[in-house]
Amino acid sequence: MTLQTAVVGHPISHSLSPLLHNAIYKHEGVDADMHAYDEEDIAAFTEKMRALPIHLAAVTLPHKQSVMQYVDEIDARASDIGAVNTLLNTDGVLRGYNTDIVGIEAALKGVQVSGKDVLLLGAGGAAYPVAYYLKFKGAHVFYHNRTKEKAEEMRSRFGGVVEDDLSSISPGRFSLIVNATSVGLKLSDPLPIREELITKDTTVLDLIYTETPLLKHTSAKGARAISGLSMFVAQGLEQERLWLDREIRDYGYTALLQDALQKQSI
Ligand code: ATR
Numbered sequence: 078m079t080l081q082t083a084v085v086g087h088p089i090s091h092s093l094s095p096l097l098h099n100a101i102y103k104h105e106g107v108d109a110d111m112h113a114y115d116e117e118d119i120a121a122f123t124e125k126m127r128a129l130p131i132h133l134a135a136v137t138l139p140h141k142q143s144v145m146q147y148v149d150e151i152d153a154r155a156s157d158i159g160a161v162n163t164l165l166n167t168d169g170v171l172r173g174y175n176t177d178i179v180g181i182e183a184a185l186k187g188v189q190v191s192g193k194d195v196l197l198l199g200a201g202g203a204a205y206p207v208a209y210y211l212k213f214k215g216a217h218v219f220y221h222n223r224t225k226e227k228a229e230e231m232r233s234r235f236g237g238v239v240e241d242d243l244s245s246i247s248p249g250r251f252s253l254i255v256n257a258t259s260v261g262l263k264l265s266d267p268l269p270i271r272e273e274l275i276t277k278d279t280t281v282l283d284l285i286y287t288e289t290p291l292l293k294h295t296s297a298k299g300a301r302a303i304s305g306l307s308m309f310v311a312q313g314l315e316q317e318r319l320w321l322d323r324e325i326r327d328y329g330y331t332a333l334l335q336d337a338l339q340k341q342s343i
Contacts, residue, residue, distance in 0.1 A: 080109040081129055082320075085122050086137035089115040091341070093286070093334050094135050097313045104328050107321065116140075123147040127169045133320040134164040135313070136173075138259075141202030148173040159234060160205040163316045174319060177206040180312030184303050188280050190216040190253060196240070198269050199257035200227035203284050207255050208235040219251070221270075223258075249276035256282070261289030268294060275300055284308065287338055306334060 084094035090113070098111040109132070116122045119140040126134055136144050141160040145151060148164060148171040155161050161173035191214050197207055200222035208231050211218045218237035222228040228239045240246070251274065260269040261283060268291050275281060281295040286305040295302035310331050317325045 078108075080107075081131045082109055082111040082133040082135075083114050083122075083126070083131045084111060084135040084137060085114040085116050085119070086140060087115055087117050089113045089137070092137065093309065093337060094137075094313065096337055097310065097330055097334060098135070098317065100330055100333055101314070101317050101325060105317075105321065105325065111135075119144045120147050123164070123171060126164065126166055126171065130166050130169070132166050133316060134166075135316055136162050136164060138202065142205075145173060147171075154178065158206050158209045160202045162202075162312065163319065165320055174316075175206055176312040176315035176319070177203070177308070178210055179315040180308035180310075181207055181210045183311035184282055184305070184308035185210070185253075188253060188282075188301075188303075190214045193217065193252040194219065194250060195253045195255065196221060196243075196251040196270075196274070197231075197255050197257060198222070199259075200224070200231050201257065201259075204231065204255075204257035205234075207257055207284075208237070212236060216253070243270060243274065246274060248273045249278060250274070251279065253280045253282065255284070256289070256291055257284050259285075261285050261291050262287075264290065266290060282308075286334075287342070306331060306338075310334065 084092050092113050095111045102109045145161050150172040152174045155173050155175035158175045162177050163174040165172050193216050195216045196219045198221050212235045219240040220228040220231050221240050232239050256269050258269050260266050277299040280301040282303045283289050283292050284305040286309050292302040314325045
C-alpha cells in the first residue's frame with residue numbers, strides 16, 4: 078500500500094515540496110506519495126494525520142509555531158528554536174522536528190558569521206531557525222521587523238539587538254543580511270531594505286527560493302547572493318532522512334526544482 082505523506086500550509090499551491098519529495102521516493106524506491114494540504118486549521122490537520130494515517134508532514138507558513146501545541150513530543154532542538162517544520166507519525170504519536178536549521182547550515186556553508194554583524198529581516202517562523210543558527214555560530218545579530226514586538230521576542234529568546242530604524246545605518250555595516258520576510262515573493266515587491274546597505278562585500282541570503290528583487294540587486298552589485306533553494310532542498314532531504322532513517326543525497330533535485338521554477342515564471 079502506498080504510504081501517504083503531506084505538506085501542509087496556507088496558501089500551499091506554489092509549494093515545491095511534492096515535486097521534491099516524490100522525486101526522492103522514486104529515486105529511493107519508496108512506495109510513498111506526498112500531497113499538498115491547504116489547511117487554515119492546523120489542529121484539524123494533526124487529527125487527520127493520525128487518522129489516515131499520514132506518516133510524514135512538512136509544515137510550512139503560517140503553522141510552524143502554532144503546530145507545536147498540537148503534537149505529542151517535540152525534539153529538543155526544535156523546542157530551542159521555537160518552531161517545527163516537520164512532523165513524524167509513529168502509530169498515532171506525533172513528534173515535531175525542525176530541519177530548517179540543517180537547510181540554513183547548508184545554504185551558509187563557507188560564509189563566515191562568527192563575530193560578524195548580521196542583519197536578520199523578519200520575525201516569523203522562518204526567522205527563528207536563522208537566529209538560532211547565528212547565535213550558535215557566535216554572530217552579532219541585529220533584528221529588524223515591521224512589527225517591532227516580534228523582533229523584541231526574538232531578541233529575548235536568542236540575544237542580540239533590535240534595530241528598529243535602519244535609516245542611519247552606514248552602507249556595508251552588515252557582512253551578512255538574511256531576508257526572512259515574505260517581501261520578494263512577488264516580482265513587483267520592493268526591496269526589504271534600502272539598497273545602499275548592500276555593498277560588494279555583503280552576502281545576502283534570501284529564504285525565498287526564487288530570484289527575488291533583493292537577490293537580483295545583490296548580484297548586480299557583484300556581491301554574493303544565496304537563494305533559499307539550496308536551503309529548501311537540504312531541509313527536505315533531512316526530513317526524509319528522519320523518516321526513512323537513512324542518508325538521502327541530492328540526486329539532481331536542485332536542478333529539477335530550478336527547472337520547475339523557471340517554468341512557473343514563464
Ligand atoms: P514565516 O513563517 O515564513 O516567517 P510569517 O510568520 O507570516 O511567515 O512572517 C512573515 C514575515 O514577513 C514577518 O516578519 C512579517 O512582518 P510582521 O511580523 O510585521 O507581520 C514580514 N512581512 C510580511 N509582509 C511584509 C511587508 N510588506 N513589509 C515588511 N515585512 C513584511
